[in-house]
Amino acid sequence: MSQLPLFEHYPLLLKNLPHVSLAQLPTPVARVEHPLTGHDVEIYIKRDDLSAAVYGGNKVRKLEFLLGRALSGGAKAVMTFGAAGSNHALATAIYARQTGLKSISMLLPQPNAQSIRRNLLMGFHVGAELHHYETQPQLNLGVVYQMQRHLIRDGRLPHVIPPGGSSPIGTVGFVNAALELKRQVEEGVLPEPDCLYAASGTMGTVIGLLLGLAASGLRTRVVAVRVTPPPYTTAEKARALYEMANGLLHDADSQFPIIPFPENRFELRDEFFSPGYGVFTETIVEAIRRAKSSAGIKIEGTYTGKAFAALLADAESGALRGKTALFWHTYNSHDFTKEIAQVDYRALPKEFHRYFEEEVQALDPSERI
Numbered sequence: 001m002s003q004l005p006l007f008e009h010y011p012l013l014l015k016n017l018p019h020v021s022l023a024q025l026p027t028p029v030a031r032v033e034h035p036l037t038g039h040d041v042e043i044y045i046k047r048d049d050l051s052a053a054v055y056g057g058n059k060v061r062k063l064e065f066l067l068g069r070a071l072s073g074g075a076k077a078v079m080t081f082g083a084a085g086s087n088h089a090l091a092t093a094i095y096a097r098q099t100g101l102k103s104i105s106m107l108l109p110q111p112n113a114q115s116i117r118r119n120l121l122m123g124f125h126v127g128a129e130l131h132h133y134e135t136q137p138q139l140n141l142g143v144v145y146q147m148q149r150h151l152i153r154d155g156r157l158p159h160v161i162p163p164g165g166s167s168p169i170g171t172v173g174f175v176n177a178a179l180e181l182k183r184q185v186e187e188g189v190l191p192e193p194d195c196l197y198a199a200s201g202t203m204g205t206v207i208g209l210l211l212g213l214a215a216s217g218l219r220t221r222v223v224a225v226r227v228t229p230p231p232y233t234t235a236e237k238a239r240a241l242y243e244m245a246n247g248l249l250h251d252a253d254s255q256f257p258i259i260p261f262p263e264n265r266f267e268l269r270d271e272f273f274s275p276g277y278g279v280f281t282e283t284i285v286e287a288i289r290r291a292k293s294s295a296g297i298k299i300e301g302t303y304t305g306k307a308f309a310a311l312l313a314d315a316e317s318g319a320l321r322g323k324t325a326l327f328w329h330t331y332n333s334h335d336f337t338k339e340i341a342q343v344d345y346r347a348l349p350k351e352f353h354r355y356f357e358e359e360v361q362a363l364d365p366s367e368r369i
């Protein structure tokens with residue numbers, strides 16, 4: 001039924017892991033034709049921004065497994081978590097609806113940006129139930145309340161999807177992504193990359209890739225660029241998530257080997273994170289500008305801008321001389337301006353109005369909505 005390389009290599013996984021097809025795979029790979037720096041570096045881009053027709057980005061790969069599991073368990077609704085402008089919460093809302101599930105987004109404050117407005121309006125447009133809490137303890141209480149409310153209403157609890165979709169099962173989506181990359185290397189779409197750069201938010205993307213690369217025999221090093229504080233991104237979590245995802249795959253198909261954590265192929269980079277989650281800096285804005293002018297891609301300041309800034313810095317320092325680097329583009333690039341044009345923000349719960357009534361942060365380079 002499915003052409004996922006993961007299922008072709010390990011057919012028992014197809015039998016044992018519930019999966020729903022949502023993405024358009026494989027995603028294309030593009031070569032950056034204009035040199036980004038004076039140094040001799042080959043740069044390719046994995047266009048996961050085009051991973052699905054409606055809403056691309058990295059989340060859809062995880063949701064194929066996460067929603068597969070929710071549906072196989074008979075769920076009627078899914079509940080997930082994120083910051084106010086969470087791409088993950090929006091992707092969950094869009095694909096939950098597509099598969100007949102309701103979605104509940106439990107959201108926390110973040111520094112204001114145009115993309116938050118867009119995502120909130122789109123989430124509302126696709127029927128997500130949106131809740132905003134000032135603090136984590138308040139959100140925790142909100143979870144108890146909303147769980148009970150939905151239990152009474154639906155006769156069962158919502159299926160919980162963790163922040164960023166980075167459970168072991170969500171991470172499997174990126175194990176498949178690495179096998180997809182391996183196939184593209186074999187087909188001559190790109191040479192075997194020496195390293196790949198991706199944002200690390202809740203770590204499912206970088207850890208799924210690390211495990212999939214190890215399983216596929218590619219020697220590509222994963223450069224995980226921190227965009228969130230602990231506990232969302234930590235070295236300990238990297239290892240724990242890797243081992244849990246590896247154990248899950250091995251249990252579901254013993255042909256999938258247990259592979260020790262590839263210490264020397266994983267690097268966690270911290271220096272582009274400051275001053276904090278969702279805050280744009282001059283360096284990030286410059287990276288966004290150069291991604292557009294040299295590589296023709298549209299990235300943003302919270303995730304992809306930081307990962308691209310790390311790649312640029314390494315290319316400029318000479319650290320990548322003579323090497324092939326792959327930038328994993330994790331941000332949706334489909335425009336949904338039309339869908340949100342008719343949505344009035346005042347129809348959203350009033351806790352969200354401030355994102356529309358207060359100024360966005362000064363360095364936000366995106367167009368006003």
Ligand SMILES: Cc1ncc(COP(=O)(O)O)c(C=O)c1O
Pocket residue numbers: 057058087088164166199200201202203204205206303304330331332
């Ligand atoms: C655009 C974008 N890139 C990267 C990430 C990070 O992915 P992960 O949470 O798997 O580390 C996210 C997560 O929210 C995202 O929205």
